[in-house]
């Protein structure tokens with residue numbers, strides 16, 4: 381396979397520090413600004429591009445062969461790609477996959493997402509690590525005409541993700557029921573054939589596979605918009621409440637979500653389970669603080685230690701903010717830590733079925749080591765029913 385010929389660049393990526401990468405454009409034409417991150421997963425580029433948590437970000441894929449298995453609607457984590465753009469090493473080759481219905485190039489083009497190929501993604505990844513998630517402008521012009529100064533200025537003008545509530549842009553507009561289960565089932569788990577527990581899932585930018593995992597663990601899931609009040613949640617008489625993943629700064633999203641979560645904590649004894657943004661907002665509601673990370677965690681190979689069992693799980697991750705474990709108040713325990721950098725990956729309330737994790741137990745893409753967390757949520761709801 382030949383590397384993309386760079387004789388005539390048709391796309392360029394300008395970093396706010398003035399560094400410019402030239403390559404071959406594919407997907408939509410035009411220009412976009414965003415924060416740049418890198419993802420180390422070797423599979424699942426479509427799931428990554430459609431993960432709503434990537435709103436406001438352009439993803440650099442460190443794995444070089446991106447696009448080679450095409451695209452299929454079944455793998456969408458939401459209706460459309462949400463990441464602002466993609467950066468890859470090789471120009472995508474023709475898909476080789478019986479499930480593929482479209483090429484990555486036409487999929488991106490028809491959905492208005494810009495991509496650049498032929499980039500030295502190792503060099504770029506090093507820049508991201510050194511600079512800490514830079515602000516960038518990505519432009520694709522088949523004529524190859526670029527105003528570099530204007531692009532660098534656009535990158536510098538990007539406000540960044542800190543202080544941004546993006547959940548309101550990606551949440552559902554009205555409530556709906558979810559009953560689709562996972563297709564593949566992790567070994568060692570019993571798939572529930574009929575729903576046993578009523579769960580309200582707050583949609584801050586939920587991935588479909590999380591909802592499938594909840595359904596497969598025996599939950600009858602009603603999804604509510606991010607701004608739902610505690611009264612609206614309780615009107616469904618749930619057995620448990622789920623707080624989803626989502627994009628942006630947890631502190632900003634927390635402006636409306638945290639008071640709602642606090643009210644649930646204060647007025648009910650319901651089991652609550654949160655993932656990623658849901659984890660961060662549960663921590664905020666319990667009185668802890670969140671911080672912006674240098675370059676975040678994005679990949680499908682992140683080791684996380686369960687502090688209770690001592691077991692290490694290999695996990696899927698996608699976050700640029702983290703809970704500051706030093707700020708956890710009394711009555712809230714740290715349950716999981718990242719073995720890459722020691723950052724917080726899980727909390728729970730002492731003596732209450734209220735817990736959350738920073739990583740993604742639903743994977744999609746990634747390993748399924750953490751699936752037990754869905755079963756734990758179902759068990760907590762079953763246990764509460766026995767006592768009420």
Ligand SMILES: NC(=O)CC[C@H](N)C(=O)O
Pocket residue numbers: 433624625626627628629630655656657658698699700701702
């Ligand atoms: N995947 C997520 O839910 C991401 C949470 C949050 N937006 C972050 O970047 O840290």
